[in-house]
Amino acid sequence: MQDREQMLAWFNSFRKTNYQLFALRLLGAAEYRRLIDAFKRDSAVVTLALRRGIRALMPFAVAWNDALGNMTEQQRKAVSKIDLLSLELTRALITIDEKIIAALPMQLTAATADDLASWRPDNLPEIIIRVRRQVVESSVKKLERENSQLVRKIRGAKDALAHSEDGISQAANSLIELIDRIMRETFSKKEVLAWVEGNLPDEPELTHEKDGATLPTKRAEALCFVYRGGPVAREANEYDNGVGPSLIHDTLARAITITRTSLQKFKHEDGGTQEEKDQLLALLTGLEGALLLGLSLSHASGPVAQEYPPAGLHA
Template identity: 70%
Template structure:
């Protein structure tokens, strides 16, 4: 039998090995065609995404992989992978069976010692590639988890209670990701031949809950940078407002009040330049009519509340309608939009007290830095999710600085 490691280095080793087996042997080992195609596509995509040394953009790398497969195989591979994700019990059952002594003894008798060793090696090598992709994917979610945690910390207790699903607000998302990373590293990364992948020293270094403060601090710097870059694309003057607020926190008699004023002006300007009050009212009328918390009367005129402006901003003026499911009836703002809008309003309300109640204490500075971190987190998440949604008639990147 041909050595299965010889061939296209971007493809799945286990798929290549299985294709060299007789059809009866494959069937006896439960390697059906759909599983082989699914493994080949999954591992090939993971290899392409993890190849950070490639000069090609990741989109081009993925396109090159898809070009290597027939259209029918791509559909089969995607369908099979999705079915395994939906039916985790089936995938877990297969893994347990493969690792079981009975299966291994049967495979050893069927294949012989040399080919059985190749089988085990190919499974481990493919497993290492997928494990690297999972670890990087898990860690890539950390900036958003930190941003979410910082944003939610700006909400008052009453605002937390007002959210329709308070369970998610109580989750220690950041700590949960770190614990998942630690467990995944011990169970998989440390047991697989990661030297055969594109793993770096940082990929292999485990995260531990004891190091959470250091990890969060480093990630928070990335959140700040990402938020600033996104705001820079929207309006460079808004970035200067944030920088001005931070500069105002240097030792001075009125630094805290200056910083608070800068941040309030930042929030107001974001809302004002995103949509006019007339546009916000029109959006409310179409999407959330009858909500008493979104409008108020002043001098005989109907005006949008700060919450309405914040909701319109985080939605980028797009519809709130969505498909209902067992956890969401599809009515009203979605959980994440609702929370981010509340965070923006809560941050502004909290900043108001610093305008006139400023003692210049270190505690006040710490509180203001915390509010700033939450605001940056909310802006990062708000601008990120809005780019995933539908395009708008008047996108924010069309607003002049």
């Protein structure tokens, strides 16, 4: 069993009817039944762990799909030439989850009623609505840890949409201010420029000139934020040549900046229509997803510049 290839070959053979009949004759009915029962019990424990792992990933899958929802197909292609961004993660996870628990003795494990509740592709919208509430709650908690005032911006945007006559423009302004403040208060423009110079000096669209001064673009600020000012260098693989920002970091940074650009038009084009409200709510949903992933990713990357300078930045 220490030889992986040998183990897989044995396992695949054992699934065949002829091999099972051979094992039955070799071991005898009683020993064979004990072997199968033991295998099912062990499989049930592994399966339960796998299902819990898949369901723990679901909020991140919903957040990812919501964040990508604010990007057009052309904007997605600008991030990556591979087809990973078109993958419907939520449906894929639910399909795997649906097939994961078969005729196994789950009553012998620590499975709860929630563990055994069925997730099926045909009730995907209901599942996404339920999981999206978790995304919102998680996003708010992470924002509160950054700055409690930022949470007020999201709540203010939602209140404006619900109660104010010019709620669309008010909500758009609140969300733009939210994006700008979280970037500004995490890293200064000087720190972002130093991070770009130390990590992505050849990457386009990260700096621009204004009044004779070089300034970082919103995309540069978003990239520095999701990287938490940490290093960009990584090993190349079949999907990633190791040059420039990674697919995930670049996608989230672009999702944040694209959402900000989309919000700009609502600052001055507030017709108060239901269609505009629906569009703004979709932008808000995508922003909450992008912030949840961006904050989770940036926290995992390490401490912020106020504690340790970004790569290429001297204290």
